[in-house]
Amino acid sequence: MSAVWKCFTINSDKDVAAKCNICHAQVSRGGTEPGRLNTSNLIAHLKKYHRKEHEDFRTSSKAKQQTSGSLPQPTLAESFARRDKLPRDGKKALAITEKIAQFIVLDDQPLSVVSNVGFKRLIEHLEPCYIIPSRHYIVNKTIPQMHEEVKKCIAAHVEKANAISFTTDIWSSDHRPLSLLSLTAHWVDADFTLQRAVLHTREFTGSHTADAITNAMEEMLHDWKIDKKKVHVILRDNAANMRTAMDQLGVPSLGCFAHSLQLVVHEGVLSQQAVSDALANGRKIVGHFKHSPKAYSSLEDLQIELNVTPKRLQQDVQTRWSSTKYMIDSLIHQKRPLHAYSSEENNTLPANQWGLLEKTSKFLTPFEELTTLVSAASATTADVIPSVHALVRFLSKESEDVWCVLRKKAADNRKRFNSLYLFSFSYINLPSRWRDDQGIQTMKATLLDAVHRRFRHRGNTAGSTYFTNLENLGHAKAALKAAKEELKTTPPSDVSEPVNKTPRMEGASSSLGSIFDEILEESSTAAGPSEQITTGAICKMESYFCEAPIERKNNPLHYWSLNQARLPTMAATAAKFLCAPCTSVGSLAQRQLSLRSTGAG
Known part of the structure; x- marks a missing residue:
């Protein structure tokens, strides 16, 4: 009143x-x-x-x-200003609202940001006539509209692809106690550019049985109208339920190479009793300083006194071997301060365990580099055999006790290791029982990689840069010819050259990089007169094999983009086999994006 x-x-x-x-x-x-x-x-x-x-x-x-x-009561000027506010359904207002929604989705911002005072002042300063919508409007209307537009765009690209590879994995959400099954598509477009998109992420309830995974994958492929004939391969982990599910689904599948590396490290090194005991003592030391601010303060004083760069000790997660290496490295870096601290507290490692941890760290270094290498967005199944070849050669040059133990453990557990045994010691010379499984897929992809295709001739013995077994090489070339026949195409009328060369891999490795160069240099210097060809004397496929390899830093897809007019069928085959990554890391790396782009969770 x-x-x-x-x-x-x-x-x-x-x-x-x-x-x-x-x-x-x-x-x-x-x-x-x-x-x-x-x-x-x-x-x-x-x-x-x-x-x-x-x-x-x-x-x-x-x-x-x-x-x-x-x-x-508003003044006359305020009334006119209010009358001039942008209508919510106007073109400019909708564009601003969409950008705000993109800011929330892409940067993982909370929906409540639209109610924050600072954000409101920013928008008011940038556009006084714009009225910020409520969080309910954005979550119920703007984001679903964006999702549909993005889905239509991705579906159009996927439909044009001749062959698609997928990565899939089951993982736990960081926000809620639930399991999620993700599906990420990988394909090579008409410009020979490797593309990737998260198609689906759905809640995965109940037991993770092979039947449940098969049904979920069937629904995902059906939702995106993807014919199984277009599925080149699905990358999954090495668990039995995943492997069985892909067999039941009726699509080719490959085990995650990074997961294989993880199992090799765990089974071959970290599970050894001596190493396990040393790691347990290392964890106790790290835990002591993490739970005692007074002890850590004393350690910091000792670091400064001994002129050691102050760094925190890192606790490892036992399911991630890379974090164990980081813990070992942090202990070794702080060895002198820890010794000085232990003179008063008697809390350090015995001398033999320090030596063992140093050897273990040295041994794990190439594995860490290789894991980073094959987990890059540009890595494909063509990198598996060359990477294994380089790793085995690098390790064979070392005389560390850990490597000798790994060799013995793998030899004693061939059944359990299966592909891991082949990976560690005989991956290049695959036995006949592997030719129709993972081995043949990786061999065909390697032959289509313009870096690794070169063949060498020494006397009466011929082989490739990474294939020393002629029988396996013959089977791989025969399988590649069969795949090429299935993808016969007509040469394009106009082929444009890409503007820039795309780097082959992200994060080049220092130790293994020299090994790769060494192997390729051997291939280049081993060429003999039998590689001289004349036009029409050898088929185009053999002609391609005899060409000099491109530099390792370049992307092989760039080569096929430049040569698709000359070798159209081979280029189409390469687009199929080089779209498959060698790990399922892409599915895990994009899990937050999966949640935001599909609305799951």
Whole structure:
């Protein structure tokens, strides 16, 4: 109720005039109908004849507005400004709203950001006429519209692809206690550029049986209208349920190479009793300093006193061998301060365990480099055999005790290691039982990699840069010819050259890089007269094999983009086999993007 009624009296709400309690005058209420009555004349009467009471009225009204939180009546300028606000469904307002939604989705911002004072002030400064929508409007309308548009765009690209590879994995959400199954597509487009997109992420309830995984994958492929004939290969982990599920699905599948590396490290090194005991003592030391601020403060003082770069000791996660290496490295880096600290506290490792951890760290270094190498976005199945070849050669040059133990353990557990045994010691010379499985896929991809295709001839013995077994090489070339026949195409009329050369891999390795160069140099210097060819004397496929390899830093897809007019069928075959990554890391690396882009969770 308005404070003006302290100075006026009416008999009923329908009275068209009010009596002034001060001068007893009758003041019109501004109309003759109840719906048109107001207090404007009453306030004007106070202002003209009773200034003191009018000032009291203004003070009382202002205090009431501040208490209730109501806004004062807008001025004429404010009314015009409000009238000029952008309509929510206008083109400019919709564009701004979409950008705000992209900011929330791509940068993983909370939806409540649209209600934050600082964000509101920023938008008000940038566009005063824009009205920020509520979080409910963005989550219920804007984001679903964006999702549909992106899905249509990806579906159009996927439909054009001749062959698609996938990565899939089951993982736990960081936000809620639930399991999620993700599916990421990889393909080579018409410009010979490797593309990747997260297609689906769905909640995966119940037991993770092979049948449940098969049904979920069937639904995902059906939702995206992807024919199984277009599926080149699916990268999954090495678990039995995943392997069985892909067999039941009726699509080719490969085990994650990074997972194989992880199993080799765990089974071959970290599970050894001596190494395990040393790691257990190392964890106790790290735990001591992490749980005692006083102890860590003393260690920091010793680091400064001994001129050692202050660094925190890292605790490892036992399921991630790379974190174990980082823990070992942090202990070795702080060895002198830890020795100085232990002179008072008697809390350090025996000398033999320090030596063992140093050897273990040295041994794990190439594995870490290789894991980074094959987990790059540009890595494909063509990198598996060359990477293994380089790793085995690098390790064979070392005389560390750990390597000798690994060799013995792998030899004693061939059944359990299966592909890991082949990976560690005989991956290049695959036995016949592997030719129709993972081995043949990786061999065909390697032959289509313009870096690793070169063949060498020494006397009467011929082989490739990474294939020393002629029987396996013959099977791989025969399989590649069969795959090429299935993808016969007509040469394109116009082929444009890419502007820039794409780097082959992200994060070049220092130790293994020299081994790769060494192997390729051997291939280049081993070429003999038998590699001289004449036009028409050898088929185009053999002609391709005899060409000099491109530099390792270049992307083989760039080579096929330049040569697809000359070798159209080979280029189409390469696009199929080089679209497959060698790990399922892409599926895990994109898990947050999966959640945001599909709306799962």
